[in-house]
Amino acid sequence: MVVVSLLMTLLATMYLAYVVNPAKHLHDFPIAVVNQDSGDVLGGQPVNIGSQISDSLTQTLPGNGIDLRVLGIDDARAQLDDGTLYGAIVIPADFTTSLAAFAAASVTPTQVTQPAVTVYTNPRTGSFAAGVVQSVAGTALAQANQRIGQQLTTTVNAQLQPTAGAPAPEVGGLTRLMLAAPITVAVTAYHPLPDGTGGGLTAFFYTMMVLLAGFTGAMVINAMVDASLGFAPTEFGPWYVHYPPTPISRLRTLLLKWGIIAGTAPIVSAIFMAVGYALGMPIDRPPALFLYSSVAILAVGVTALSIVSALGTAGLLINLVLFIVLGLPSSGGTIPIEALPKTVARLADFEPMHQVYLGIRAILYFDADGAAGLTRGVLMTLFGLVIGLVLGAAVTSYYDRKELHRTPATE
Structure with a gap:
């Protein structure tokens, strides 16, 4: 009775300890941020929004148990290929340019696409790891999206000046809504697993x-x-x-x-x-x-x-x-x-x-x-x-x- 009870105590402790609350135990979880943004002029000032996002992630994510690695795209791909990374946040080269065009489109009738940041998950390291990458990146980028939205809104409002005694035009409600969250996050699997792999199990x-x-x-x-x-x-x-x-x-x-x-x-x-x-x-x-x-x-x-x-x-x-x-x-x-x-x-x-x-x-x-x-x-x-x-x-x-x-x- 004693031997069986001790063995089952060990079994219960080990099995439940690792499955009850994994997110609470995150430590040294490897995710990369790749900033390819070349910058542009926004509101009359040269800026690099990609660098701002990268710096913000570098300051905030490591405190949440994340091993955030600032890498080039080639190094990130190499580490995704061998399973060293569980995911990567990639900011494209024309990111600031796209944001500038997005802001300009709110006051001029031009065609524009919404700026995007790509989050790559690595399903070959397991479905749970892919879920953590998506959750962590989504939360961090949502905060960055809000800050950039405030910055763009201020820039657009500054461009709306009164003319010939008429009051300054106002930004429409839908435009304000789009400016408040200008970035879209595209989550995609890096080298998806083929059928017959049980989702990586x-x-x-x-x-x-x-x-x-x-x-x-x-x-x-x-x-x-x-x-x-x-x-x-x-x-x-x-x-x-x-x-x-x-x-x-x-x-x-x-x-x-x-x-x-x-x-x-x-x-x-x-x-x-x-x-x-x-x-x-x-x-x-x-x-x-x-x-x-x-x-x-x-x-x-x-x-x-x-x-x-x-x-x-x-x-x-x-x-x-x-x-x-x-x-x-x-x-x-x-x-x-x-x-x-x-x-x-x-x-x-x-x-x-x-x-x-x-x-x-x-x-x-x-x-x-x-x-x-x-x-x-x-x-x-x-x-x-x-x-x-x-x-x-x-x-x-x-x-x-x-x-x-x-x-x-x-x-």
């Missing part, structure tokens, strides 16, 4: 499949091998079988289990891909996905088997906590790491699920780009595999040298 669920294949596969292999070697009983409904213990060392037993998970990993990886293809999931880099998924399943399975071999039954709980309870909320697959409580976000530095998610997301959505997370995913997965191999071999060898064999306890 297929990478997360594919990661879950890989982790579960390694974790649950290791537990099944551990139980069945121990039963076959006579170290644990096997029950089939009402029937009970317990073979005589096999005289085999702990290290050789672990090597046998490792061999089985190594043979199983590529088979399961191929099955996952076949199911994905059958369901219409786009897989542009099948060799990379197959190889990386196989290595990830192997790394998780080897480490899980090593933990159980070292700790026995308690290793089952450790594996559950390590790979599932702590892994899912810190994976970054549904809610970005930058929108998690910092205590949960720190787990992403070493939690296996986050590393595997970065690798699989890079393969599925970012053309297997190393900078998009594949390099880190591969290195951390191999690092985890090495840790699992060293831990298992060292502990079981130590038990064997101390003659701590797997035999029934004697009174």
Whole structure:
């Protein structure tokens, strides 16, 4: 009762902490502002409204947990391409010119288009991140829109002078309304995801499949091998079988289990891909996905088997906590790491699920780009595999040298 209660307390705390109020926990959330405005003359004075907006965003957004980066358009595109940025606010080159023409059109019969600022979201980093970008940019630009509207209204009113004793003409109600909010915000997805990606969730669920294949596969292999070697009983409904213990060392037993998970990993990886293809999931880099998924399943399975071999039954709980309870909320697959409580976000530095998610997301959505997370995913997965191999071999060898064999306890 105590063990189950403690485990469920941890599970509830981790899962609810990351989903209850993500917007409250924003920190270092990367958004770029790109000011391409070349400026113009407005009200007889040279101005650059784009610079005013950029400066205003730079002063206000960082205090709201946003990592605002002032970039050129090429750098912004490069960081959107590799998932480093969640979005970008782009002010066009003719922005001030468009505003000047917009103001002039309120007193002269000229054709004009409403000035626009483009907000790019990055759906390949997740739908929640795209929503945050849209919300943050919309709020900030609404404030900028109001200030610029006041500036334009003042400029237009100054141009309306009385003539030949007649009173100064007044700006019409509709014109005043348009001048009060002259900017339109165009929200568009940068490199939209194709159909069959679940709105950016297929990478997360594919990661879950890989982790579960390694974790649950290791537990099944551990139980069945121990039963076959006579170290644990096997029950089939009402029937009970317990073979005589096999005289085999702990290290050789672990090597046998490792061999089985190594043979199983590529088979399961191929099955996952076949199911994905059958369901219409786009897989542009099948060799990379197959190889990386196989290595990830192997790394998780080897480490899980090593933990159980070292700790026995308690290793089952450790594996559950390590790979599932702590892994899912810190994976970054549904809610970005930058929108998690910092205590949960720190787990992403070493939690296996986050590393595997970065690798699989890079393969599925970012053309297997190393900078998009594949390099880190591969290195951390191999690092985890090495840790699992060293831990298992060292502990079981130590038990064997101390003659701590797997035999029934004697009174």
